[in-house]
Amino acid sequence: MTSPKTPSPAEQIKQLRDQLNDWSYRYYVLDDPAVPDPEYDRLFRQLQVLESERPDLISPDSPTQRVGDVPLDGFNEVRHAVPMLSLGNAFNDEELRDFDQRVRERLDVSGSIDYVAEPKLDGLAVSLVYENGELVRGATRGDGETGEDITANVRTIKSIPLRLRGDKPPALMEVRGEVVMTHHGFAELNRRQAEAEQKTFANPRNAAAGSLRQLDSRITAQRPLEFYAYSLAQLEGENWPDRHSAILERLRQWGLRVNPEVKLCDGVDALLAFYQDILARRDQLDYDIDGVVYKVDRLDWQRDLGFVSRAPRWAIAHKFPAQEEITVLNEVDWQVGRTGALTPVAKLEPVQVGGVTVSNATLHNLDEIRRLGIRIGDSVIIYRAGDVIPKVVGKVQERSPADPQVFKGGESAAIRQVGPFVRIPRECWLSPRYADQRAPQAPRHCPVCDSQVIRKRGEVAYRCTGGLICGAQQREAIKHFASRRAxxxxxxxxxxxxxxxxxxxxxxVADLYRLKAEDIADLERMGEKSAANLIEALAHSRTVSLERFLFALGILQIGEETAKALADCFGDLETIRRAPLLLFLAVPDVGLEVAKAIHAFFREQHNEDVIDGLLAEGVQPRANGHPSAAFVRELTLGYFLKAAKRLGMALDGVGEKSLETLGGHYKTVAALAEADADDAPVRPAMLEQVHKALGQDDWRQRLEQAEALASELSEKAPRETAEQALEGQTWVLTGTLSRLTRDQAKAHLQSLGAKVAGSVSKKTHCVVAGEAAGSKLSDAEKLEVEVMDEDTFVDFLAGHGITL
Structure with missing residues (x-):
């Protein structure tokens, strides 16, 4: 048997070149990436090595000689006066030190070099041209020489000024920058897309690129896009600054946003410190970054260093560990959550992602599996960011088994049934006979309690019907209740x-507080001391904030923010327990389905019994006892009528403006019910429709019940509440606090209306510094931001009615 012939260097280079060009086309032109960036980078570096060994084989169309591909046909072409080139990459500290050494050697400088360091935003690079201060053109990078004219679209981005600030703007200026989509905006966009039954986006980068390439700029205007400027390409009618850092400051003065993380660094050690700092805070940023960019600060040195064919010698991108990788999907298991929802879990060939070995990843739900076209045996793309649970985000078609292929294994290998799961042997993956079996299916029975699994109309998730007898739900509810953030x-x-x-x-969960040390001391790995410590911890947890208590109950769709909003709005637990559905709809950021879930939870007798049991065992949810004044102000008759219409009250043909008018005129449900058409502020037919609706489905009684509780809340609400005393202020916490936890300090500040940020800037109002405070304290001192120690902070809280 002859061994396969080894491809010649020319053949290897051609194969790599063709593959990379194909991936570039998918990435730049179709907005449909075929592989993660690290996979592209690996092949690109292989091609670089081969071409360095055989420079005679380098061709003009090699990916190493260009940036991207041709622009889309739907836009006019734009020729860049100054090419938009790419950057070389450093993937570890040693490669960065090599870059710094090359810079110093070329410049013949023995000391350290000043660099500007900034996050490498994962968005879409654009060029903006201003003439006499007016924005006249926006363009994508395209292939670096020719891009796409997206002027109409960039004009819709609020962070891009249509006119520069200042009385004497430059005659001509071309600024380069990145358009990104924030995590918050991305989540909201996908929520809207899903509600409209339209395509959702895989990640913020794809969403930003797709938004900028809309032929209808009205669609772009609805997308949450942000712009950050990072360089100048042309400047006429104004003297060039002598440093890159000065350029950025000039851009800020002209009204262009520059990333607040940008920092001037002295030498390579300072660059590495910046890299480690931003890497540690990466998950706290509201936008995606995939590394850090370093640029020599002095422009005369930039000119001396010049360019290689593809990139400047005076700048480099220091890449973060890969967040995406390719591996094989071996099988799919199903986990049962504390609400009974079944979640498919991908069992993978172990792979390193972001410095961690990943062998399991979430597949979200069966609809997502079908949308991605994933089957057992496929090569899939795994995404992991920080502490985020790894997830499957795509399929690599070229590496997945093709069902029409001739079967290459022994068909005698039978599909095995293991519990509720189907196991398909690897040797069956390529068989057409087993194509359908490779597609994951939801189990018919719960893998924990064997109860029936159902999927309600309109729901994405399959759910176990076992309820209280299902061990998974019972255990997960207790685990969630006891967790750190609960x-x-x-x-x-x-x-x-x-x-x-x-x-x-x-x-x-109520049984936890009935435990006695002697009951648990003999349990495995417990002992008397551990038992006593657990009983003490349970006693300590009896006093807890209301928002933590609500979150701990595990109400469907209720996270920490919603729990806090409920606590702030109602002021105490008992009011929440008896509140009608209409009032929950008035809570900020609570939609119809979430309001129904909250209301249903507190109407379920089993849940009420558990809460009563907790209170009987001495659990005391702490709250200020006062409802939010802003919340109470919303509870008008006009609001209740509009909310009732959303819940199905027969008010078709009566618009929200008319309902507001009726509410403002009559004030109470009784007055509205007895209103005479002659005195009505709306057409008689509308009033008649309202009267008819009040008589159906107990709507008058339901509205009067809501009205009565609103009146009670109004009496409790303070006329002047301190809850917004810090509204508009940004605070930062650093170091270790001894008298309260960081989470508690954050919650107290938020209750007073403050925003708590993860980094210090000129906009920071105050920094609270505990023991071993680090760089944030130094930043505060440099920026002359007010700093409080812990004792001063505790006194400050007490002055606003918050005692520990």
């Missing part, structure tokens, strides 16, 4: 929860 019961680990349930000592 009741924070120290020592009640996941394994101990399992042990307590297995021994029959705990069946719901």
């Amino acid at each position: 009741m924070d019961i120290e020592g009640l680990s996941i394994k101990r929860v399992d042990l307590l349930v297995d021994q029959g000592l705990v069946s719901n």
Whole structure:
């Protein structure tokens, strides 16, 4: 048997070149990336090595000699006066030090070099041209020489000024920058897309690129795009600054936004410190970055260093560890969550992603699996960012089994049924016979309790019908209740929860507070001291903030922010427990489905019994007892009528403006119900429709119930509340606090209306510094931002009615 012939260098280079060009076309032109960036980078570096060994084989169309591909046909072409080139990459500290050494050697400088360091934004590079201060053109990078005219679209981005600030703008200026989509904006966009049953986006970068390439700029205007300027390409009628850092400051003066993380660094060690700092804070930023860019600050040195064919010698991108990788999907398991929802979990060939070995990843739901076209045996793209659970975001068609292929394994290898799961042997993956079996299917019965699995109309998730008898829901509810961000019961680990349930000592969260040390001291790996510590931790957790308590209950669709909003709006637990559905709709950021979930939870007798049990065992959810004045102001008759219409009250043909008018005129439900058509501020037919609707489905009674509670809340609400005393202020926490946790300090500041940020800037109002405060304290001192120690901060809170 002859061994395969090794491809010649020319053949290897051609194969790599063709593959990279194809991927570039998918990435730049079709907005449909075929592989993650690290996979492209690996092949690109292979091509660079081969071409360095055989420079005679370099061709003009090699990816190493160009940036991207041709622009889309839907836009007019724009020829860049100054090419938009790419950057070389450093993938580790050693490669960065090599870059710095090359710079110093070429400049013949023995000391350190000043660099400007900035986050490498993961968006779309654009060029903006201003003439006499007016924005006249926006263009994409395209292939670096020729881009796409997207002027109409960039004019819709609010962070791009249509006219520069200042009385004497330059005659001509071309600024380069990046258009990105924030994480918050991306989540909101996908929510709207899903509600409209339109395509959702895989990540913020794709969403930003797709938004900028809309032929209808009205669509772009609805997308949450942001712009950050990072360089100048042309400047006429104005003297060029002598440093890159001065250029950025000039751009700020002209009204262009520059990333606040940009920093001037002295030498390569300062660059590495910047890299580690921004890498540690990467997940706290509201936009995606995939590395850091370093540029020599002095422009005369930039000119001396010049360019290579593809990139400037005076700048480099220091890439972060890959957040995306390719691996093989071996099988799919199903996890049962605390609400009974079944989530498919991908079992993968282990792969390193972001410095962590990943062998499991979420597949979200069966609809997502089908949308991606994923089957057992496929090569899939795994995404992981920071502590985010790894997820499958795509399929690599070229590396996945093709169903029509001739079967290459022994068909005698049978598909195995293991519990509720189907196991398909690898040797069957390529068989047409097993093509359908490779497509993951939801189990018919719960993998934990064997109860029936159903999917309600309009829901994405499949759910176990076992309810309280399902061990997964019982255990997960207790684990969530005890978790750090909920009741924070120290020592009640996941394994101990399992042990307590297995021994029959705990069946719901109220049972935790009925435990006695002698009941648990003899349990495996417990002992008297551990038992006493757990009982003490349970006693300590009995006093907890209302928002933590609400979050700990595990109400469907209720996260920490919604729990806080409920606590702030109503002021105490008992009012929330008896509140009608109409009032929940008035809570900020609570939509119809979330309001229904909250209302249904507190109308379920089992849940009420558990809450009563918790209160009977001494659990005391702390709240200020005062409803939010802003919330109470919303609870007008006009609001209740509009909310009732959303809930199905038969008010078709009566618009929201008319309902507001009726509410403002009559003030109460009784007055509206007895209103005479002659005195009505709307057409008699509308009033008649309202009267008819009040008589159906107990709507008058429901509205009067809501009105009565609103009146009660109004009496409790303080005329002047301190809750917005810090409205508009940004605070930063740093170091270790001894009298309260960082989470508690953050919650107190937010209750007073402050925003709590992760980094210090000129806009920071105050920094609270505990023990071992680090760089944030230094930044505050440099920027002359007010700093409070912990004792001063505690006194400050007390002055605003918050005692620890």
